[in-house]
Structures are given as structure tokens and as C-alpha cells.
Amino acid sequence: MKKIPIAICLVAVLVLVVAVSLGSNPITTGVSEKPDVVIPMSASRPGCEKTNWCYTPSEITTSVGKTVTWLNDDSGFHTVTSGYYDKSDGTFDSGHIDPEKTFSYTFDKVGDFHYFCNLHPWMEGTVIVK
Numbered sequence: 532m533k534k535i536p537i538a539i540c541l542v543a544v545l546v547l548v549v550a551v552s553l554g555s556n557p558i559t560t561g562v563s564e565k566p567d568v569v570i571p572m573s574a575s576r577p578g579c580e581k582t583n584w585c586y587t588p589s590e591i592t593t594s595v596g597k598t599v600t601w602l603n604d605d606s607g608f609h610t611v612t613s614g615y616y617d618k619s620d621g622t623f624d625s626g627h628i629d630p631e632k633t634f635s636y637t638f639d640k641v642g643d644f645h646y647f648c649n650l651h652p653w654m655e656g657t658v659i660v661k
């Protein structure tokens with residue numbers, strides 16, 4: 532009785548593997564792109580800043596015209612807001628990012644872009660655009 536569903540699963544996995552290896556991605560969910568920066572579980576608690584994992588990685592380098600995507604992998608809200616805590620500079624602001632949701636921003640200028648979380652002052656990161 533249980534052999535048929537297992538066989539169907541195996542065929543489904545095989546079809547998926549073949550489809551991916553051919554370069555066409557059959558999964559077209561909103562979060563199919565790999566995030567550049569992850570907000571990990573427990574970033575909402577102070578302490579992550581001591582070893583720089585509130586945003587992981589806390590510093591990334593990209594180039595002009597590239598889009599950076601942050602994924603909130605925590606169970607609470609976070610923001611990705613440019614500038615420093617209480618001194619946002621207005622370049623970008625995600626607003627509250629729900630758990631498992633992403634925020635993306637395309638950098639069109641060279642520079643070092645510091646950002647923080649509006650809800651958790653200890654959360655800081657930098658995007659270096661070259």
C-alpha cells in the first residue's frame with residue numbers, strides 16, 4: 532500500500548532534479564532568490580552585536596546597480612534602515628519585515644552604506660558599494 536506514494540515521490544524528486552539541472556526552475560515562489568544577508572533567529576536579543584551576526588554577514592561588498600536582498604529568518608519583526616540609530620539618512624528603509632519575508636534595495640551609487648534595525652538598536656550592518 533505504501534509503496535505507490537513513495538514511488539510517486541521519487542519520480543517527483545527526479546523530475547525536479549532534471550528540471551533544475553536543465554536550467555529551468557519550476558519553483559516560482561516569491562522568495563526563490565538566495566538572500567545576500569540573513570537576519571538570524573534571536574537577533575532581536577542583545578548580544579549578537581558582540582560577534583557581528585545581527586545581520587549575517589554584517590558587512591558585504593557589492594557593485595553599482597546590484598540589488599541586495601535581506602531575509603528575516605527570525606520570529607519577530609526587523610527593519611533594514613539606512614544610517615545610524617535615531618539618525619536614519621533616508622536612503623532606504625524596509626519598514627517592518629515580517630518573519631520569513633525579504634527586503635531588497637538596488638544600490639546605484641558608490642559608497643559605504645551603514646544601516647541598522649529601528650526596533651533593535653544593537654543591530655547594525657554595512658553595504659560597501661564599489
Ligand SMILES: [Cu+2]
Pocket residue numbers: 574575608609610648649650651654
Ligand atoms: Cu531588529
